[in-house]
Amino acid sequence: MNIVVPIKQVPDLVEELEIAASGKDLDREWLKYKINEFDDHALEEALCFKEAHGGQVIAVAIDGEDVDKALYTAAAKGADRVIKITGEVADNSHAHARALANVIGQLDWNMVFIGVQAVDERDGQTGVILAHYLGVPHISVVTEVQQSGGGVEVVKEFGGGIVAKLEVQPPAVFGIQAARQTPRYVPVAKVRRAMRGTELEEMDAGSVDVTAGSEVVRLFKPESKGGAEMIEGSPEEVAAKLAEIIKSKL
Amino acid sequence: MEVTREVFRNFPLWMQVVFYVVGLGTTAFVLYGFWMRVRKYRRGRDAGRFNRLGQRFLKALRLMATNATVFKRDAYAGFAHWLIFWGFVVLFLGTVTVAFDHDFLEPVFGYRLLQGTFYKWFSLTLDVFGLLFLIGLVMMMVRRAKHPPQLDYTRPDLPPDKYDRKPYLTDDKIFLWLLLLIGVTGFLIEAARIQADGMPEFERWSPVGYALASLMDGLPVDTIHMAVWWFHGIIVLGFLAYMPFSKAMHMVIDFANLMFRDELAARRLPRVSEEKMKEGMGYVKIEDFTWKELLDFDACTKCGRCHVACPARASGAPLSPRDLILDLRTWADDTIGPPELFEQVLRNGNGLKDKKAPAGEVIRAETLWSCTTCMACVEACPVGIEHLTSIVNLRRALVDEGEMEDSLQDALANIGDYGNSFGQSERARAKWTKELDFKVKDARKEPVEYLWFVGDYASFSPNVQEMTRKVARILHHAGVDFGILYEAEKNSGNDVRRIGEEGLFEMLVEDNIAALESAEFREIFTTDPHSLNALRFEYPEFGASYKVQHYTTLLVRLIEEGKIQLKKKLSHYTATYHDPCYLGRYNGEFDAPRKLLEAVGVQFHEMRRCRDNSFCCGAGGGRIWMDDSKLEKRPSEQRIEEALEIPGVNVFVVACPKDYTMYSDAVKTTGNEDKLKVKDIIELVEEAMDLS
Numbered sequence: 009m010n011i012v013v014p015i016k017q018v019p020d021l022v023e024e025l026e027i028a029a030s031g032k033d034l035d036r037e038w039l040k041y042k043i044n045e046f047d048d049h050a051l052e053e054a055l056c057f058k059e060a061h062g063g064q065v066i067a068v069a070i071d072g073e074d075v076d077k078a079l080y081t082a083a084a085k086g087a088d089r090v091i092k093i094t095g096e097v098a099d100n101s102h103a104h105a106r107a108l109a110n111v112i113g114q115l116d117w118n119m120v121f122i123g124v125q126a127v128d129e130r131d132g133q134t135g136v137i138l139a140h141y142l143g144v145p146h147i148s149v150v151t152e153v154q155q156s157g158g159g160v161e162v163v164k165e166f167g168g169g170i171v172a173k174l175e176v177q178p179p180a181v182f183g184i185q186a187a188r189q190t191p192r193y194v195p196v197a198k199v200r201r202a203m204r205g206t207e208l209e210e211m212d213a214g215s216v217d218v219t220a221g222s223e224v225v226r227l228f229k230p231e232s233k234g235g236a237e238m239i240e241g242s243p244e245e246v247a248a249k250l251a252e253i254i255k256s257k258l
Numbered sequence: 259m260e261v262t263r264e265v266f267r268n269f270p271l272w273m274q275v276v277f278y279v280v281g282l283g284t285t286a287f288v289l290y291g292f293w294m295r296v297r298k299y300r301r302g303r304d305a306g307r308f309n310r311l312g313q314r315f316l317k318a319l320r321l322m323a324t325n326a327t328v329f330k331r332d333a334y335a336g337f338a339h340w341l342i343f344w345g346f347v348v349l350f351l352g353t354v355t356v357a358f359d360h361d362f363l364e365p366v367f368g369y370r371l372l373q374g375t376f377y378k379w380f381s382l383t384l385d386v387f388g389l390l391f392l393i394g395l396v397m398m399m400v401r402r403a404k405h406p407p408q409l410d411y412t413r414p415d416l417p418p419d420k421y422d423r424k425p426y427l428t429d430d431k432i433f434l435w436l437l438l439l440i441g442v443t444g445f446l447i448e449a450a451r452i453q454a455d456g457m458p459e460f461e462r463w464s465p466v467g468y469a470l471a472s473l474m475d476g477l478p479v480d481t482i483h484m485a486v487w488w489f490h491g492i493i494v495l496g497f498l499a500y501m502p503f504s505k506a507m508h509m510v511i512d513f514a515n516l517m518f519r520d521e522l523a524a525r526r527l528p529r530v531s532e533e534k535m536k537e538g539m540g541y542v543k544i545e546d547f548t549w550k551e552l553l554d555f556d557a558c559t560k561c562g563r564c565h566v567a568c569p570a571r572a573s574g575a576p577l578s579p580r581d582l583i584l585d586l587r588t589w590a591d592d593t594i595g596p597p598e599l600f601e602q603v604l605r606n607g608n609g610l611k612d613k614k615a616p617a618g619e620v621i622r623a624e625t626l627w628s629c630t631t632c633m634a635c636v637e638a639c640p641v642g643i644e645h646l647t648s649i650v651n652l653r654r655a656l657v658d659e660g661e662m663e664d665s666l667q668d669a670l671a672n673i674g675d676y677g678n679s680f681g682q683s684e685r686a687r688a689k690w691t692k693e694l695d696f697k698v699k700d701a702r703k704e705p706v707e708y709l710w711f712v713g714d715y716a717s718f719s720p721n722v723q724e725m726t727r728k729v730a731r732i733l734h735h736a737g738v739d740f741g742i743l744y745e746a747e748k749n750s751g752n753d754v755r756r757i758g759e760e761g762l763f764e765m766l767v768e769d770n771i772a773a774l775e776s777a778e779f780r781e782i783f784t785t786d787p788h789s790l791n792a793l794r795f796e797y798p799e800f801g802a803s804y805k806v807q808h809y810t811t812l813l814v815r816l817i818e819e820g821k822i823q824l825k826k827k828l829s830h831y832t833a834t835y836h837d838p839c840y841l842g843r844y845n846g847e848f849d850a851p852r853k854l855l856e857a858v859g860v861q862f863h864e865m866r867r868c869r870d871n872s873f874c875c876g877a878g879g880g881r882i883w884m885d886d887s888k889l890e891k892r893p894s895e896q897r898i899e900e901a902l903e904i905p906g907v908n909v910f911v912v913a914c915p916k917d918y919t920m921y922s923d924a925v926k927t928t929g930n931e932d933k934l935k936v937k938d939i940i941e942l943v944e945e946a947m948d949l950s
Contacts, residue, residue, distance in 0.1 A: 022676065023683050040683075042675065192660040197535050197672060197761030252706040 009063040009118040009155070011054040014108050015082060017041040017074050018128045019210060032224045041074040043081070048207050052187035053153060054121045055086045061155040064088040066115060068211075070107055076208060077199075084202035085195045095213035101134040101223035108134075109141035110214035119149075121159070124149055124183035130222045139181035139238025147174060148183035190228065261460045264374040265360045267451060268370035268484060269447035277491060286494040286498070290649060291502025292510060294596040295556060300791045301594060302549030307518040318517035327516075327640035331871060332563070338397035342437070345391020346509075349444070363416075369558030375422025378463040385448075388581060399434055408562030413577035422603040429505045429600035429900045436497045440764050450483035450884035451472055503599045508559045512641040515557035518550055519642030524633045525827035525844050526795040527650050530760045542615050544593055547648070555587035564586040564635035564645065569874040574890030575628035579645045581634035582621055586648065588615065589620045589729045618653035627662065628813030630893070631756040631838040631879030637870055642946055646756075662757075669883035670759055677748030677769070679725045679883065684745045687712075691725040696734055699741030705890040706741035708733075708812070709779035710791060714749050717917035721922060722915040725938040729785055732944060736821040738784075738812075744775035756869045757880035764800075767792075771802045781805040783812045787840035787914045788878070794845065808841055810913050813943060817857055824946040827859030831942070832906045834865050836897065836921070837872035852914050854939055858946035861910075863904045865897075873897050875920040882916060894924035902930065913939045 013079045018130060019025065019034060020042045024037040053063045066089040068080035069075045079090040120142070125132040139146030151171075152163040159177040163187055166172065239246050266274050303483045307314075321327055329336025359371045372380060392892055402409060411423040449470035452461045462468050474482070501507055520526075528548075541547060564579040565571060566764040568926045571578045584602065589610040591598050604610060613619040617626060626649060635645045656662060662670075672681035691698045701709050733740055749765035774782075783802050784790050792807045816822040835855060841847050848869045867873045875891035876886060886892055898921065900911050910925070912918050921936045 020675075020680060023685070040675075190664045190667065193662065193670055194660060195539065195657050195759055195761050196765050197530075197539055198658070200761060201536060229681075 009057075009160075010064065010066065010116055011049070011057060011084070012066045012068060012112050012115060012117045012120045012153035012191070013051045013054045013087070014120065014122050015047040015051060015069045015078055015132075016044045016104075017078055018044045018071055018124055018125070018126050019125060027229070029226050030235050032227055034227070036073075036251055038120055039073075040205060041072075043078045043157045044123050044126040046125055046184060048123075048191045049187040050121040050123050050184035051082055051085065051087070052148075052189065052191040053184050055192070058086070063118070066091065066117070068093060068108065068111060070213070071095075074232075078203045079200050079204060079208055079218050081194060083206040084198040087193060088193065089105075089209060091209045091211050093213050094210050095216070098218075098221065100223070101131055102137055102221035103216050104134050104216040105137035106140055106216045106218050108138050110216070111211045112138075112142065113219060114211070119152070119153070119178050120181040120183050121150075122181065131181055132226075135183040142179070142181065144179040144181055145176060146181045146183070147176065149185045150182045151186050152188045153182060182230055197199065233252075260373065261375075262370065262377050262773075263455075264299065265356060265450065267454075280495060281491075284498050287316070288498045288501060288842060291499075291853055295502060295507070296591070298594055299552050299595065300550045301545060302547050303545070305518070305548035306548035307520070307550055307575065313515045318513055321516050322513055327642075330640070331638075334397070337493065337563075338394045338401065341390045342398070343394075344483050345394060345441070346437070346767060348387035349384060349391060349441075352380070354660055355380070375595060378460060378590070381461070381467075382510060382808075385758075387807055388441055388444060391465050392438065395438045395441065402430070402434075404420045406426075406562075407490045407946025408699070409560075410562070411638075412562070413581050413911065414571050414574070414578050415622070416604075420605055421490060422605070425600035426602060430560075430878040432500070432600075433505045434517045437494055438495060440490065440497060443493070445470055445485050446486045447483060447490055448478045450477075450486060453477070454479040468625045470601040505559060505600075507556060508641065511553065512557050512559070515550075515553050516642040520550075520644060520647075522795055524631070524636045524646040525645040526799065527755055528647060530654070530798065534692065535761070536669075538658040540653070540658050540758065541651045542655055543586070543614075544590060544616070544618075546651070547590075550589060550644070551589065551648050551651075554645075554648065555583055557639065557641045557643055558583045558587065559641060563638040563640065567634040567638040567871075569630055569632055569634065569893040569896075570628040572873075572896060573876065573893050575625075576622065577625045577628035577899055580701065582649070583643060583645060584627065585610065585621060586616070589616065594872075615655070617652035618659075618661065621652055622655055623661055623912055626656060627666075629653075629883060630839075630874045630876055631753075632874035632882045633843045634871075634874065637843050639707075645762070650756055650758055650879035653756075654760060655758075657758040663884050666757065666880055666883045667884060669880070670757065670762060673749050673754060673766070674762055677766070678714045678718055679749060680714065683787055684748075687717050687744060687747060688744045690717060690726050691730070694727060694730055694734075698730060700744050701741030701779055702743060702746060702773070704741065707739040707780045708741075708862075709774070709777055709782045709783040710740050710742050711750065711782055711786070711789050711835040712747060713784060713789045715919060716785045717920060718746075719915065724916055725915070725918060725940055726785060728938075728940045728944050732813075732822065732940065732947065733882060734803065735947075735949065736816050736822070738816065741777070741779070743773045743777060746776070748773075750786070750789035750792040750817055752796070753878065753880050755792070755796065756878070767797060767802075771797065771800060774804070776801060783807050783809050785809050785915060787838045787845065788916070791840045791844045808845070808913070809853055810841075810848055810939060811847060812851045813940075814850045814857075817854070822943070822947065824859075824943070825948040826946045829861060830940060831860040831909045832863065832904070833860040833909040833942075834863050834901050834904055834907055835864070835868075835909050835911045835913075835939075836875070836901075836917060837869055838912070838917050839874050839878055841870065841913060842872050843870050851911070851939055854943060855911065858942045860909065860942065865900050865906065866903065867900065871936065873900065875917050875924075877920050878914040882920075892924065892927075894920040896929050897921070898928050898930060899926045909942075910932060910934050910936045911939050911942065912936060 020040040021041050026034040047067055058065050065087045067087040068091045069079055070093045075092060079092060083090045093107055095110050097103050122135040136146055147162055147164055149165045150162050151165055154161050159175055162174045162176050162182060164172045187232055239249050325336055325340040330338045363369050363371055411426055413421060447464055448464055452467055452471035453474040457471060562580055568579050588601055591610045610620055629649050631646060633646060669679045673679050676684050699706050715722050746765050748769050751763040755763040755827035782793060790806055790808050833855060835851055837848060874893050901907055910921060912921060918938050925931050925934050925936055
């Protein structure tokens with residue numbers, strides 16, 4: 009089975025983030041980018057699946073900062089094809105999903121493993137919308153995918169430590185929460201080798217005519233208001249005061 | 259009576275013929291045996307060791323003649339070995355002289371060397387050395403009977419039912435007993451001949467033989483002579499035939515191993531060729547090893563000095579440098595031969611015959627990852643084995659496959675992304691300077707006399723940063739013109755290289771060299787011994803040769819020049835000093851820290867193991883980023899307990915940021931926080947300066 013893994017570069021949170029003068033975006037001049045952690049897990053799970061059951065892993069990424077490096081790293085880790093999606097694509101999940109669907113539609117694919125969310129994402133919907141555009145089922149918060157009979161068995165996490173196993177008949181899109189193992193380390197020499205020896209394919213995003221999608225109105229650091237009131241007294245007194253406060257706020 | 263002796267006394271011609279035929283046949287067999295070994299080494303890659311051949315030869319000759327490496331830290335074994343060595347050499351040369359005299363000089367020139375005064379001195383020399391030879395052998399037998407820990411062949415990585423090393427013990431016994439028998443029967447032949455000749459007066463020049471002969475009065479000495487002669491002859495030839503396939507091969511091979519050893523082994527690791535980089539950095543098949551590495555495997559005499567020096571083994575990790583070398587030997591012998599007569603047996607799926615991958619199969623990954631690269635094994639080895647080179651070359655194969663612990667992987671990823679293992683922003687590297695009341699110069703922007711290569715731990719570790727600031731303040735106070743590279747400095751790559759991530763190492767070297775070249779300075783000093791090693795020994799291969807020193811060396815100079823004045827004597831401290839592996843063993847700087855301790859006036863006492871025999875803290879070679887919770891007892895904890903053997907000790911002095919981290923932790927985990935304070939040497943200098 010062939011697995012497509014959309015990957016995305018996101019701002020590295022190790023650096024101090026500054027808000028741009030526009031007040032709607034980060035000051036991107038000094039930003040460092042790294043692969044979205046969940047996408048890294050999606051790639052790892054895809055590679056594990058391939059190692060166990062065969063097939064191809066195809067990494068795709070919408071053009072942006074340091075995307076080439078991320079794609080070459082994916083190739084060094086074992087992706088069979090790496091594709092950069094070029095063209096105008098607005099920065100929201102609807103546009104991203106449309107562009108991805110346009111490109112994936114042209115590939116020979118069975119499953120899409122996509123990071124369940126990204127640090128710079130506003131709604132965490134890319135995978136869901138992508139499944140819609142592709143017209144296939146979608147399962148989110150997946151932690152393992154194994155071949156089973158003609159289809160696949162998927163482990164999905166719910167809240168409160170509950171886990172479900174689901175049988176799915178591909179084609180399908182899975183939002184990967186975590187791979188079955190820590191994403192592998194790829195030695196620098198291998199990445200350098202991939203940079204020389206891998207063909208970085210380019211495909212056009214096609215028509216990304218979406219009207220939906222969120223827009224940033226204002227970006228700001230969490231504003232904290234000072235003041236904490238320590239409630240003292242016996243448990244009964246504390247409970248009574250608490251109840252009073254809650255009532256006054258309702 | 260003529261002062262000489264008859265060779266082949268009472269031998270009919272046919273007997274002589276038989277002896278020559280068997281003798282020459284054996285010699286051919288021995289040469290063939292060694293040729294088989296040489297053929298094996300020729301299958302290895304080039305090791306680049308054929309430079310300065312004359313110098314190499316003389317150096318090996320000197321080591322061989324003095325047995326200096328055998329004497330080191332074990333005078334008893336060294337002395338016994340020296341006796342056996344010289345006894346063997348003299349007896350061998352004596353035999354060669356007899357053959358030369360009898361088979362060449364006399365038949366060709368009709369001249370006989372072995373007569374008169376020469377014969378007398380010849381007899382005396384051989385008798386004395388023959389006796390010393392026997393004394394040496396008996397000393398070794400006594401030593402073995404006492405079962406010293408280094409001769410215990412128990413493996414730390416396998417349960418006893420999974421292997422059998424009795425063949426090794428058999429080999430040891432055969433080796434000793436054959437030599438002893440050869441010596442004793444030699445004396446018996448001599449004694450029988452002297453008695454048969456009627457105890458001539460001049461034979462008193464063979465004191466041992468003469469004394470023995472006097473006991474043989476009335477015995478059938480002619481028959482004894484003939485019988486013992488043949489017995490002696492057969493075991494001598496037998497010994498020769500056994501040589502290339504047993505422990506005895508060390509007599510030949512170890513000279514070569516010492517001659518071709520790299521003086522910078524471990525300090526400067528081999529590069530990976532661009533060609534090789536294309537397919538992977540590490541060793542995956544026997545042909546990947548260099549001939550010197552293949553020679554290393556054969557050179558091991560199982561003396562066990564590395565085995566007892568290794569901090570990984572001492573803390574219960576599944577690594578013994580001796581066993582690693584021996585396993586590689588068994589594997590090499592099993593795959594490309596020639597076989598050893600007495601090989602260890604590995605059972606139940608631990609056999610090496612069918613193992614393909616040297617890293618992960620022949621030597622298990624957890625064994626390779628246990629190494630702290632402290633270099634104690636290389637330092638202790640009397641025969642020039644370079645364990646660390648093989649270990650890193652095998653680790654490289656594990657890194658190629660991404661086979662490592664998550665925490666190590668994170669550290670490498672961080673170093674790759676940010677240039678430091680802490681995963682902090684590059685721009686945070688010089689944050690430690692913010693609390694200083696002066697500005698540390700940016701060496702990229704203005705020329706400085708000293709460039710301070712600070713290193714990761716000194717820059718980022720919150721516990722060590724205060725030590726770093728103390729160094730800065732003291733140097734500032736002393737008027738030293740110094741600067742740093744700020745965010746352009748990256749991890750030096752010393753440990754990255756020893757983990758086996760050669761590609762990342764090269765990347766760091768390139769980045770650091772670019773930063774160094776952008777700065778103007780006279781020389782470098784560093785607070786980090788690991789960086790010191792990389793900058794001093796490994797960067798030059800990449801085109802960056804700088805004068806680099808450790809901050810302790812610089813401090814000594816500043817005190818000598820009067821720029822740092824010590825006003826207070828710290829005699830209330832009873833201190834000991836831990837030599838960091840990378841400062842001591844690796845870089846030979848033992849004296850500067852001790853001079854500082856003398857200058858600050860502490861009551862100084864050495865630990866049991868110190869200087870080049872110092873014991874590792876367990877953090878090197880990437881171990882600081884790996885899980886050490888499975889160890890029976892961490893090396894750092896063992897070291898703290900060793901320090902506490904000194905009566906009244908209350909300060910444990912270190913001169914390495916990793917040591918500071920490891921030992922600050924170890925005094926806590928061993929519950930000795932109240933008794934023993936871990937102090938960086940800079941704290942003592944500051945206290946003695948009494949700046950308040």
